[in-house]
Amino acid sequence: MNNLTIKHYTSEYYSLWNEFVSKAKNATFLFHRDFMEYHADRFNDYSLLVFDEKDNLISILPANRVGDSIFSHQGLTYGGFVFLEHIKLGHVISIFKSVLSFLNQNSISKLHLKQIPPIYLDCFTSEIEYCLFIANAQIIRRDSLAVIDTSKSFKIAKSRKENIRRGTKNKLEIREELNFELFWNEILIPNLNKKHQAKPVHTIEEIILLQKRFPENIRHFNVYHDGKIVAGTTVFISEHVAHPQYVSGNETKNELGSLDYLYHHLITEVFKSKKYFDLGPSNENQGKNINQGLLFWKESFGAKIVVQDFYEVETANFGLLDTIML
CATH class of the missing domain: 3.40.630.30 (Gcn5-related N-acetyltransferase (GNAT))
Structure with a gap:
């Protein structure tokens, strides 16, 4: 040529x-x-x-x-x-x-x-x-991406199942909605600032703009307990993959089981028709190190590694x- x-x-x-x-x-x-x-x-x-x-x-x-x-x-x-x-x-x-x-x-x-x-x-x-x-x-x-192949059987760890049951017991409510402001301002921004002294890659104005441009590709879910938001995630969706771009929960996430309950719902119900559920990387230092706790959480959902x-x-x-x- x-x-x-x-x-x-x-x-x-x-x-x-x-x-x-x-x-x-x-x-x-x-x-x-x-x-x-x-x-x-x-x-x-x-x-x-x-x-x-x-x-x-x-x-x-x-x-x-x-x-x-x-x-x-x-x-x-x-x-x-x-x-x-x-x-x-x-x-x-x-x-x-x-x-x-x-x-x-x-x-x-x-x-x-x-x-x-x-x-x-x-x-x-x-x-x-x-x-x-x-x-x-x-x-x-x-980078090492933790990916669940939903077309095959995958094993969810006992600890994850316990949290999923805890979410059911606590009567958590998952809503798909476009209330980015509530999640950004009450959950995501405070958590990123506290843990990493960082801000989301997308501002609230930017993520709202992008969702309006790509409504089929960007979906948002909030988790509520007694009417109060306790966790949420913004998911980017392509032909074969659902990928949580942002996910975060407040200080009660372990007590309520909010994040595990949310992810289980997304993987087994909302995006079960997608071949892959991409939990993203757990790497730091340009791929040279791995956040062991984060990787453990992802692999305990049955995720395997794709580089x-x-x-x-x-x-x-x-x-x-x-x-x-x-």
Whole structure:
């Protein structure tokens, strides 16, 4: 595949970009421009589109620039090159080489890729991993996601079952609603500030905006005890995966069993038709350490480990892709 053209994303490609995302084999709603651009003021967007010699769009790369480095977009949980299902390995090699060359010519020395975990894919797609190997890329981080495969039997630990029964005994009420303010202001923000001196990635205004843009992909659940909120979660939903983006409970969560009761309801009832329930990583220190207590809680729900890899590659290595095919 020769004569590829690399172009920077601009608003004129809005519809073309989103149409490509809707048909891709390795994309979710996070790659839609209406999601990516809610925080456009925080990032120097450097998203790329790759066109073939007939001016057909054959790949996109959601990305932002920091200094002389390009990152598969740091405002997204995952990223990387996006392809249609019919793409062949030889074409991917050409695309990857062309993008590295383009970046190198534009004074970009490194490309950082945050790969999409395999549970989010429509089909096998490891072509880029092979290209990264040839280009001498380095794995600089590896997160361990705790994932429940709901299509198979999974064992919930005795301690979790006890808390689930406690939730039933305490007559907890789970409501799906759009009262983000109550959860954000009374549960999430105070907990993050107390435990980590941090704030949610999304402000209350941002999560409300995103939910309005993607009502089928963002759902929220609150847990009540005697009419008072005690826990909640905001869930991001894609074709194959339900992923709690935020989850938190107040100081009574162990006494009431609120979080276990909520998760059991979501896994076995609300999202039982999704193949995977992604509890997310328990890593700290760029993947080098694991929060043991958090991992124990997730694995006690029957979750198994799926890794997400983060790569760094020198753009000057584009020439290494010249001699693959014999």
